[in-house]
Amino acid sequence: MSGTPMDKAAAARIQAAAAKNNQPTGTDSFPARAQAAADRNANAVMSKLFRIAIDGPGASGKSTTAKQLAKKLGFGYIDSGAMFRAITLKCQQNNIDPSDIANKDKVTEIANNAEIRFPTLDQVELDGQNVSELIRTSNISRNISLVASNWAVRDILANQQRKMAKGEIPGTISTGFERHGKLVKGVVMDGRDIGTVILPDAELKIFIEADVRIRAQRRFDELKKREGDALTETVDDVERDLEARDLADYTRKIAPLLKAKDAITLNTSHLSIEEQVDAIEKMVLERV
Numbered sequence: 001m002s003g004t005p006m007d008k009a010a011a012a013r014i015q016a017a018a019a020k021n022n023q024p025t026g027t028d029s030f031p032a033r034a035q036a037a038a039d040r041n042a043n044a045v046m047s048k049l050f051r052i053a054i055d056g057p058g059a060s061g062k063s064t065t066a067k068q069l070a071k072k073l074g075f076g077y078i079d080s081g082a083m084f085r086a087i088t089l090k091c092q093q094n095n096i097d098p099s100d101i102a103n104k105d106k107v108t109e110i111a112n113n114a115e116i117r118f119p120t121l122d123q124v125e126l127d128g129q130n131v132s133e134l135i136r137t138s139n140i141s142r143n144i145s146l147v148a149s150n151w152a153v154r155d156i157l158a159n160q161q162r163k164m165a166k167g168e169i170p171g172t173i174s175t176g177f178e179r180h181g182k183l184v185k186g187v188v189m190d191g192r193d194i195g196t197v198i199l200p201d202a203e204l205k206i207f208i209e210a211d212v213r214i215r216a217q218r219r220f221d222e223l224k225k226r227e228g229d230a231l232t233e234t235v236d237d238v239e240r241d242l243e244a245r246d247l248a249d250y251t252r253k254i255a256p257l258l259k260a261k262d263a264i265t266l267n268t269s270h271l272s273i274e275e276q277v278d279a280i281e282k283m284v285l286e287r288v
């Protein structure tokens, strides 16, 4: 795609200067080269990704919003929580208890060797297997905080998350959208430390919140839909689990859940999914 044409006055000025200096004005002329440089510059601006960092506590609506937003804008999507969930699952599959300090190196090895991919907006793959459903059980949620507070695991995943955001590790593709005649490509990443640690210079940072009872009810409904009569937990159980995980996330020493200074708070307690997606889409359009 070519960039914005130089304005006529600038081209005329260059043409006049070239004539004065007796320079050629054909395809290898200064104006032609200046136009090519302007095009390259415009393309460089367009190839810079618009990065949206979404953080917040569990079941506040981050991933639902991030996915729909990514779909609407044609952006890539990286679910950083799913990566911690996948490592927790892999520990369980290998009978490694992450709470046992003696297993520290084994947990690091698991994280180092785990290949986590997002082939579509809704799919999570671990070592080539679709684990999208397996990672969302309450059992994984209850055991994840030990993995999330392991600095070696965080370091390994942080590295992968930054590479994914740059497109250096294959992820969901950004096709982008047209705005003012330019193609805007981007990526949405959600988690706990995206705006503070992973992408501190993201173009837009959102901190999503919702009342804990509302979050518990939403997560309960989701689990009920997935597990049906097999679900043994009540809304109160889900609320207790969420509170315990929030506490672990807010108080851990490394990369705690924190609202970045320049993040915009969005409370979704009384919003519909469509309203929260539209609100962030509006913020994106205001900035590009």
Ligand SMILES: Nc1ncnc2c1ncn2[C@@H]1O[C@H](COP(=O)(O)OP(=O)(O)O)[C@@H](O)[C@H]1O
Pocket: 056, 057, 058, 059, 060, 061, 062, 063, 064, 065, 218, 219, 221, 222, 268, 271, 272, 273, 276
């Ligand atoms: N505004 C909303 N109204 C009703 N349900 C919602 C809303 N936002 C999210 N949900 C639902 O709440 C549950 C938790 O949302 P999710 O996006 O998974 O949260 P998070 O990624 O923050 O853990 C999902 O089942 C989702 O469909």
Ligand SMILES: Nc1ccn([C@H]2C[C@H](O)[C@@H](COP(=O)(O)OP(=O)(O)O)O2)c(=O)n1
Pocket: 057, 058, 059, 060, 063, 080, 081, 082, 084, 085, 144, 145, 148, 190, 191, 192, 193, 194, 245, 249
């Ligand atoms: N960037 C991130 C993302 C998730 N985590 C950890 C802490 C979270 O409690 C778990 C699960 O995250 P996830 O976003 O999947 O959880 P919820 O869907 O919000 O319940 O992973 C993290 O430490 N850092």
